[in-house]
Amino acid sequence: MSVLEPKTSFQRIFLPTLAWTIAIIFFFPIFWLVLTSFKTDADAVKPEYLFIFQPTLENYMNMTENYDYWRFAKNSIITSVFATAFTLFVGIPSAYAMAFNPSRHTKDILMWMLSTKMLPAAAVLYPMTFLTKNFLGVFDTHFLVIIVLSLINLPIVIWMLFTYFKEIPKEIIEAGKMDGVNTWGEIKDILLPLAWGGVASTALLCFIFCWNEAYWTVRLTTTEAATLSKLIEGNRAPEGLFFGRLSAVSAAAVGPIVVLGWFCQKQLVRGLTFGAVK
Amino acid sequence: MAGLTLRNVAKNYADVNVIESIDLDIKDGEFVVFVGPSGCGKSTLLRMIAGLEDITGGTIAIGDTVVNEVAPAKRGVAMVFQTYALYPHMTVYKNMAFGLKQAKTPKDEIDKRVRAAAEILEISDLLERTPRALSGGQRQRVAIGRAIVREPSVFLFDEPLSNLDAALRVQTRIEIARLHQRLGTTMIYVTHDQVEAMTLADKIVVLRGGNIEQVGSPIELYETPDNMFVAQFIGSPKMNFFKAEDLTKKGQAMLKGDVDRLGIRPEHFTTTDVKSALVVATPDLVENLGENALVHCITEGGMEFIVKTTDLTKFKQGKKIGLTADKARVLGFNSTTQKRIG
Ligand SMILES: Nc1ncnc2c1ncn2[C@@H]1O[C@H](COP(=O)(O)OP(=O)(O)O)[C@@H](O)[C@H]1O
Numbered sequence: 001m002s003v004l005e006p007k008t009s010f011q012r013i014f015l016p017t018l019a020w021t022i023a024i025i026f027f028f029p030i031f032w033l034v035l036t037s038f039k040t041d042a043d044a045v046k047p048e049y050l051f052i053f054q055p056t057l058e059n060y061m062n063m064t065e066n067y068d069y070w071r072f073a074k075n076s077i078i079t080s081v082f083a084t085a086f087t088l089f090v091g092i093p094s095a096y097a098m099a100f101n102p103s104r105h106t107k108d109i110l111m112w113m114l115s116t117k118m119l120p121a122a123a124v125l126y127p128m129t130f131l132t133k134n135f136l137g138v139f140d141t142h143f144l145v146i147i148v149l150s151l152i153n154l155p156i157v158i159w160m161l162f163t164y165f166k167e168i169p170k171e172i173i174e175a176g177k178m179d180g181v182n183t184w185g186e187i188k189d190i191l192l193p194l195a196w197g198g199v200a201s202t203a204l205l206c207f208i209f210c211w212n213e214a215y216w217t218v219r220l221t222t223t224e225a226a227t228l229s230k231l232i233e234g235n236r237a238p239e240g241l242f243f244g245r246l247s248a249v250s251a252a253a254v255g256p257i258v259v260l261g262w263f264c265q266k267q268l269v270r271g272l273t274f275g276a277v278k
Numbered sequence: 279m280a281g282l283t284l285r286n287v288a289k290n291y292a293d294v295n296v297i298e299s300i301d302l303d304i305k306d307g308e309f310v311v312f313v314g315p316s317g318c319g320k321s322t323l324l325r326m327i328a329g330l331e332d333i334t335g336g337t338i339a340i341g342d343t344v345v346n347e348v349a350p351a352k353r354g355v356a357m358v359f360q361t362y363a364l365y366p367h368m369t370v371y372k373n374m375a376f377g378l379k380q381a382k383t384p385k386d387e388i389d390k391r392v393r394a395a396a397e398i399l400e401i402s403d404l405l406e407r408t409p410r411a412l413s414g415g416q417r418q419r420v421a422i423g424r425a426i427v428r429e430p431s432v433f434l435f436d437e438p439l440s441n442l443d444a445a446l447r448v449q450t451r452i453e454i455a456r457l458h459q460r461l462g463t464t465m466i467y468v469t470h471d472q473v474e475a476m477t478l479a480d481k482i483v484v485l486r487g488g489n490i491e492q493v494g495s496p497i498e499l500y501e502t503p504d505n506m507f508v509a510q511f512i513g514s515p516k517m518n519f520f521k522a523e524d525l526t527k528k529g530q531a532m533l534k535g536d537v538d539r540l541g542i543r544p545e546h547f548t549t550t551d552v553k554s555a556l557v558v559a560t561p562d563l564v565e566n567l568g569e570n571a572l573v574h575c576i577t578e579g580g581m582e583f584i585v586k587t588t589d590l591t592k593f594k595q596g597k598k599i600g601l602t603a604d605k606a607r608v609l610g611f612n613s614t615t616q617k618r619i620g
């Protein structure tokens with residue numbers, strides 16, 4: 001903007017204050033969570049120790065020694081990485097086909113895919129548990145978690161990729177056809193280099209969704225394939241509320257993804273706004 | 279090098295018929311221009327030849343081979359797109375080399391051909407740039423270069439000049455003509471601009487609504503258009519059509535048999551006295567272009583038309599004037615069939 005206008009006091013004082021207030025309101029629970037994770041379970045529930053307390057690493061030690069944190073973390077990484085990879089593996093060709101060779105049903109298919117997200121997950125909880133446990137015998141396996149995470153995220157991933165691919169002029173792909181590349185070459189040599197930013201944003205977002213997924217990962221696993229969501233869930237109730245311990249587990253579960261998100265902020269914003277911000 | 283044969287070629291999108299049935303022969307080495315108003319199916323026809331669009335009916339043969347089911351790159355054609363469609367993530371060199379690489383051409387052969395094409399197009403010093411860093415005219419050259427290196431037997435151009443400014447358009451037009459002279463390869467060129475068509479073509483194909491209106495050399499289309507559409511589409515300003523009430527007695531005498539319209543081009547009028555005139559007109563407005571002028575006149579029947587003249591002294595605003603034309607330049611049409619008679 002080239003026109004310099006004196007800022008009104010509204011812009012100078014009110015807006016920043018509002019922004020900070022909102023940011024603090026949103027940030028406070030996380031701050032509180034991290035703080036609590038350094039308290040003993042006894043201190044955690046005492047209001048007088050809200051900010052001032054004797055910090056301890058006991059909860060974290062406890063977590064890695066007694067609760068097998070690393071196994072859950074490993075499962076989270078394995079399932080999220082493979083689910084993201086698989087989702088892209090299926091999603092990229094699908095979105096490519098819909099963006100560059102649309103049929104008259106393409107719009108309907110896209111809508112239909114999105115509509116699957118409107119089905120309440122609880123509605124299929126019983127059949128899913130029953131089938132995977134009693135018939136398919138895949139309950140509590142990495143395979144099941146990967147497939148479920150992939151299927152949950154596939155619609156949104158295809159939608160995002162479709163939006164990015166749509167931005168690429170059709171003629172460039174056609175020029176590739178004239179130059180003799182096959183379909184795989186079109187994707188590898190032309191589409192992906194051009195849509196790289198969009199694909200990366202999509203992958204990142206998909207990974208985060210996989211990592212954070214709790215509804216199914218908690219219900220379809222017990223020990224073998226249990227992820228960090230399950231670890232939090234498992235520390236929640238049985239012996240009463242151990243806030244310190246629970247906080248440590250939670251902080252350790254969300255920590256990696258927060259760090260990842262921090263480093264990839266730019267990509268994420270682009271991803272979340274569907275490329276509207278360039 | 280090869281000619282093309284199109285037989286009953288048709289194209290439907292879902293249930294919309296875009297190309298009805300086209301028969302066309304293109305000789306080896308010919309420069310053919312598809313011209314017609316926007317939406318008439320020029321690009322669709324070109325893209326069917328390129329292989330980018332399925333052919334709904336009929337056959338397209340390049341040389342002696344029917345190519346309906348042949349992949350674009352295997353047809354021996356190269357296309358220059360309206361938007362250039364360069365690969366934004368590759369340098370100019372890689373853009374030009376990409377097709378040859380796909381065809382597994384040896385590296386030194388690729389290098390030789392890319393550099394030779396760059397030489398012809400005077401883009402040798404741009405080879406390491408990306409398309410982003412090029413002007414519109416330079417991108418256009420790269421797009422042509424990408425086509426040249428593949429040494430196709432047919433070049434396809436889809437409105438290649440429409441994204442350039444006026445001066446560059448004329449210059450590039452001349453360069454394309456020169457390129458054709460030099461390579462002698464068959465070229466098919468799509469445009470909606472009749473001037474481009476007239477200046478470039480050996481053979482013009484006038485299209486309208488998915489049908490061929492007429493095929494012929496520029497001069498044939500200009501002098502003997504088959505119908506009123508072609509007569510008006512070729513030539514600028516457009517040919518004027520006069521019906522009985524716009525004509526003098528002498529003019530009306532030329533409406534014989536089925537002829538109910540006389541077509542006269544603006545540049546073919548000469549002034550005369552009212553008695554021997556074909557049309558008596560009142561000059562209304564003058565557009566002076568320097569070397570000549572366009573005089574907008576109104577007939578006695580109240581129709582507006584245009585006279586192109588180099589001698590403005592004869593035309594006085596509001597003062598009736600007689601206009602005639604060489605008999606051979608006056609064409610008779612039937613307004614019902616739209617056909618030229620005689
Ligand atoms: N993919 C498509 N689906 C439906 N109609 C199309 C499609 N592409 C082109 N058309 C229609 O076909 C006609 C011819 O288009 P086109 O060949 O691009 O015209 P031109 O190049 O002569 O301007 C137009 O009426 C256009 O609307």
Ligand SMILES: [Mg+2]
Nearest residue numbers: 320321322437
């Ligand atoms: Mg077109």
